[in-house]
Amino acid sequence: MEWYEALALLLGSIVFLMAIGMPVALAFLAANILGAWVFMGGERGITQLLNNGLGALTKYALMPIPLFLLMGEIFFHTGLGGRMFSAIDKLLGRLPGRLSYVTVLGGTAFSTLSGSSMGSTALLGSLMVPEMNRRGYKSYMSIGPILGTGGLAIIIPPSALAVLLATLAQIDVAALLIAGVIPGLLLALFYIGTIWLQTRLDRDAAPAYDVEPMSLAYRLKLLMTEVVPMVGVMVVIIVLMIQGFVTPSEAAAFGALGVLILAAIFRCLSWEAIQKSVIGALKVTLMAYLIVFGSATFSQLLAFSGASRGLVNWAIAFELAPLAMLTVMFAVLLLLGMFMEQISIMLLTVPIFFPLAQTLGFDPIWFGLIMLLSLEISFTTPPFGLLLFVMKGVAPPGTTMREIYTSAFPFIFCSILLVVLLIIFPNMALFLPSL
Amino acid sequence: EETISAVHAFPETLIYTQSFLDFVEKVNEAGKGVIQIDVRGGPEAIGMFQQPDAVRDGIVDMVYTPGSFYGGALPEKDAMVASNLTAIETRENGGTELIDQIHQDKMGLKYLGWFDSGVCYNLWTRNEPSFDADGNLEVEGLKLRGNNVYNAFFTNYLGAQVIDLPTGEVYSALQRGVVDATGWTQIGLIDLKWNEFLNYRIEPCFFSTDLGVIVNLDRWNSLPEEARTILQDVAIQHEKDSVEALRSKRDEDFAALDAAGMTVVSLEGEAKANYLAAAREKTWERMKGLMAEQPGGTDNYDRLIELFYDLDAAN
Amino acid sequence: MMKRTYDAVLFGMAIVAGLLLVWLMLSVITSVLMRNAGLQPFAWLFTSAEYGLLYMTMLGAPWLVREKGHVHIELVTAALPVGLRRIVSRTVATACVLVCLILAWQGADLVLTNIERGDYDTRAYYFPRWMLTIAFPLSFGMMAIEFSRFVFGPELMHSGEAGIHE
Ligand code: NA
Numbered sequence: 001m002e003w004y005e006a007l008a009l010l011l012g013s014i015v016f017l018m019a020i021g022m023p024v025a026l027a028f029l030a031a032n033i034l035g036a037w038v039f040m041g042g043e044r045g046i047t048q049l050l051n052n053g054l055g056a057l058t059k060y061a062l063m064p065i066p067l068f069l070l071m072g073e074i075f076f077h078t079g080l081g082g083r084m085f086s087a088i089d090k091l092l093g094r095l096p097g098r099l100s101y102v103t104v105l106g107g108t109a110f111s112t113l114s115g116s117s118m119g120s121t122a123l124l125g126s127l128m129v130p131e132m133n134r135r136g137y138k139s140y141m142s143i144g145p146i147l148g149t150g151g152l153a154i155i156i157p158p159s160a161l162a163v164l165l166a167t168l169a170q171i172d173v174a175a176l177l178i179a180g181v182i183p184g185l186l187l188a189l190f191y192i193g194t195i196w197l198q199t200r201l202d203r204d205a206a207p208a209y210d211v212e213p214m215s216l217a218y219r220l221k222l223l224m225t226e227v228v229p230m231v232g233v234m235v236v237i238i239v240l241m242i243q244g245f246v247t248p249s250e251a252a253a254f255g256a257l258g259v260l261i262l263a264a265i266f267r268c269l270s271w272e273a274i275q276k277s278v279i280g281a282l283k284v285t286l287m288a289y290l291i292v293f294g295s296a297t298f299s300q301l302l303a304f305s306g307a308s309r310g311l312v313n314w315a316i317a318f319e320l321a322p323l324a325m326l327t328v329m330f331a332v333l334l335l336l337g338m339f340m341e342q343i344s345i346m347l348l349t350v351p352i353f354f355p356l357a358q359t360l361g362f363d364p365i366w367f368g369l370i371m372l373l374s375l376e377i378s379f380t381t382p383p384f385g386l387l388l389f390v391m392k393g394v395a396p397p398g399t400t401m402r403e404i405y406t407s408a409f410p411f412i413f414c415s416i417l418l419v420v421l422l423i424i425f426p427n428m429a430l431f432l433p434s435l
Numbered sequence: 436e437e438t439i440s441a442v443h444a445f446p447e448t449l450i451y452t453q454s455f456l457d458f459v460e461k462v463n464e465a466g467k468g469v470i471q472i473d474v475r476g477g478p479e480a481i482g483m484f485q486q487p488d489a490v491r492d493g494i495v496d497m498v499y500t501p502g503s504f505y506g507g508a509l510p511e512k513d514a515m516v517a518s519n520l521t522a523i524e525t526r527e528n529g530g531t532e533l534i535d536q537i538h539q540d541k542m543g544l545k546y547l548g549w550f551d552s553g554v555c556y557n558l559w560t561r562n563e564p565s566f567d568a569d570g571n572l573e574v575e576g577l578k579l580r581g582n583n584v585y586n587a588f589f590t591n592y593l594g595a596q597v598i599d600l601p602t603g604e605v606y607s608a609l610q611r612g613v614v615d616a617t618g619w620t621q622i623g624l625i626d627l628k629w630n631e632f633l634n635y636r637i638e639p640c641f642f643s644t645d646l647g648v649i650v651n652l653d654r655w656n657s658l659p660e661e662a663r664t665i666l667q668d669v670a671i672q673h674e675k676d677s678v679e680a681l682r683s684k685r686d687e688d689f690a691a692l693d694a695a696g697m698t699v700v701s702l703e704g705e706a707k708a709n710y711l712a713a714a715r716e717k718t719w720e721r722m723k724g725l726m727a728e729q730p731g732g733t734d735n736y737d738r739l740i741e742l743f744y745d746l747d748a749a750n
Numbered sequence: 751m752m753k754r755t756y757d758a759v760l761f762g763m764a765i766v767a768g769l770l771l772v773w774l775m776l777s778v779i780t781s782v783l784m785r786n787a788g789l790q791p792f793a794w795l796f797t798s799a800e801y802g803l804l805y806m807t808m809l810g811a812p813w814l815v816r817e818k819g820h821v822h823i824e825l826v827t828a829a830l831p832v833g834l835r836r837i838v839s840r841t842v843a844t845a846c847v848l849v850c851l852i853l854a855w856q857g858a859d860l861v862l863t864n865i866e867r868g869d870y871d872t873r874a875y876y877f878p879r880w881m882l883t884i885a886f887p888l889s890f891g892m893m894a895i896e897f898s899r900f901v902f903g904p905e906l907m908h909s910g911e912a913g914i915h916e
């Protein structure tokens with residue numbers, strides 16, 4: 001079978017099954033059964049599929065997702081989250097879309113420590129979306145920024161994916177990490193700009209209500225009692241991570257513990273709240289992990305069948321000018337990113353793309369950053385970006401697919417804009433490492 | 436012309452994978468019109484730890500992997516792990532043949548060749564290691580990263596409770612001080628960039644890499660005689676070539692590490708002998724215990740040790 | 751009686767999954783505290799958390815089918831008239847049952863192979879593989895039963911409203 005036939009078979013079956021409404025995880029499993037049958041020699045291929053799923057799930061790197069979810073759910077169900085956001089609402093006064101800005105600022109700070117996109121999307125989603133929904137925010141004002149900052153986790157250091165990429169490509173780890181700082185912060189700025197624009201274009205995007213004037217003393221009290229303790233939990237985790245007390249994978253457990261302790265101090269910890277939090281976190285985790293179980297093998301089938309490598313080799317065989325070649329590589333990464341898991345994409349493309357980038361005269365650090373950005377984008381690209389499903393798990397019932405996709409779109413556009421700017425001004429990435 | 440499919444356990448850019456790809460190139464050159472190897476990829480094609488089962492079940496025909504990844508099914512791989520010989524000697528003395536026979540009997544696999552042998556492991560630490568009055572290494576206070584290759588030694592002899600981290604997380608764990616010591620092969624530290632944080636190499640080195648090529652036995656037997664001869668001959672040649680190639684790579688790496696300020700600390704005398712003896716004996720112990728639970732029992736135990744360990748060289 | 755026993759098993763498995771989630775948190779916290787107190791954390795804390803991820807997912811998945819918690823996309827089903835939608839929805843549910851049955855069957859086969867070969871999962875410890883893979887036939891078998899409720903039962907899996915659904 002030629003690579004394009006294999007590609008058509010695998011992508012065709014998954015798209016068809018999802019379109020007719022098969023649960024996403026089951027659609028992956030069904031496509032895998034078909035693929036395993038064709039490319040791995042029948043029945044024994046299905047055994048392999050199960051073995052692969054076992055390997056994909058029993059990974060410590062997956063740990064942050066359920067625990068960040070748990071942290072967010074406890075925040076929500078104990079009412080701590082509600083209290084904090086009411087206070088922020090009052091403190092920020094009339095600024096339209098204030099909680100969206102809070103999401104971007106908090107999310108950026110949070111991405112700074114978390115290397116896990118799914119983990120931070122899970123936390124921010126379960127923490128912010130229900131609250132913002134309750135306060136009358138349109139869903140794109142809550143879902144969009146969270147999807148955006150979830151992806152930021154990859155480029156702002158520390159980032160496990162960046163370390164892996166640098167190791168695979170044999171480039172300077174520290175340089176690649178530092179190179180992500182300015183573009184990452186710039187991207188966060190773009191997000192803020194996007195929110196501002198959205199509140200301008202649609203006056204009803206975020207609730208506008210009058211805030212009673214408050215004395216400075218009252219504001220200070222509100223800040224100290226309602227905001228500082230909650231934000232303090234986050235700050236403590238960041239400090240613990242910087243100090244090497246915990247690894248990024250372990251931080252989430254302490255986040256959940258911190259919120260539990262805080263809830264106990266504020267006397268809002270009930271057995272019922274704990275129970276609800278565990279159930280809430282469990283539901284989203286199970287949904288996401290069964291998709292991981294299926295999609296890991298799907299990635300491998302794309303690689304094993306020769307479909308993805310065929311695509312990559314076909315695309316780079318055109319002899320084009322460097323800029324056009326870069327565009328082709330970027331497009332291939334985006335396409336693969338829609339269907340494949342990040343690490344598999346890196347393992348597959350790094351040995352091919354980096355030597356090519358070198359012959360085209362690209363700076364490897366700069367190229368590495370572009371690659372990370374494309375992986376970040378693919379995480380939120382419809383139809384199959386995993387973050388979209390995690391977000392669906394925590395979004396209020398009745399949130400439609402179109403809402404999630406359209407929410408993601410402006411923020412994907414920001415990332416693409418950043419890539420264009422990086423191409424025009426490579427120094428944005430290369431300035432800090434050159435110091 | 437016959438074509439067999441193959442996957443490798445490690446990412447393509449790693450030096451060991453490059454060695455395997457060299458082997459593939461040589462086979463495809465020598466085997467024109469007879470036998471070709473079609474490499475399907477690395478861990479992105481079949482998960483690293485699922486590859487041994489995949490070749491056993493005939494999903495892929497050939498796999499390049501450390502024996503340790505299927506140590507549960509074939510505890511005899513510990514003979515290679517604990518070895519102080521290279522594939523050149525064990526090919527001559529019949530050790531590799533015995534390992535091949537065990538692969539065939541226990542797993543339905545042909546053991547084609549032991550590549551990249553002659554590379555051993557060191558302990559690498561961030562801070563200057565300390566020794567007790569008898570010159571033994573003190574492990575208390577070390578935040579030691581481990582995995583199932585070393586644990587029989589680290590845990591059962593050194594008494595360390597190791598921190599089990601995947602290779603990909605070690606860099607940031609070192610950076611943040613979550614771990615401050617790890618075992619690793621003599622080469623590869625620079626590629627992983629761990630030398631940014633590790634400053635001491637503890638000698639002597641112990642163990643050996645146990646990377647080998649395994650082939651599904653039914654597929655192997657279905658190949659024409661000529662194809663099998665080409666594969667086996669090229670593999671035996673590559674056993675020799677890879678020892679040479681990796682030795683010079685090790686010398687290069689050591690020189691580069693020296694230049695960058697890596698300090699070598701060595702155990703001496705009785706402490707050194709005890710350290711080495713423990714590395715091999717704890718590992719043999721594990722091997723014997725697991726063999727005893729399997730059909731065939733410990734029948735091959737003494738012979739394996741005789742063929743894979745040169746006691747005189749150790750003393 | 752059968753139904754009550756079955757439901758008890760289904761919810762029992764979900765409760766174990768929830769407890770495993772709590773265990774993840776406790777094991778991570780314990781091992782970090784031990785490490786920072788200068789002790790070397792037990793390796794089984796780490797390994798049990800990794801295995802916990804698998805058991806949690808597999809034990810909880812059938813319950814999530816009942817809760818309609820596995821996300822799906824309503825595109826075609828939303829555009830169809832009621833009668834046709836019912837047919838498509840039940841067909842999709844049938845396909846899900848089929849997928850789960852195949853995986854349960856192959857999972858059982860895998861367990862037997864693991865026992866026969868004496869396979870171990872080799873991490874910090876050597877752990878009998880069948881004790882992990884046994885989760886597959888159990889989980890997918892029960893998922894098949896749960897999906898079949900949407901084939902034969904009064905309830906449909908698809909609501910007919912456009913969007914991603916849980
Ligand atoms: Na980060």
Ligand code: NA
Pocket residue numbers: 337338339340378379380381384385386
């Ligand atoms: Na994706």
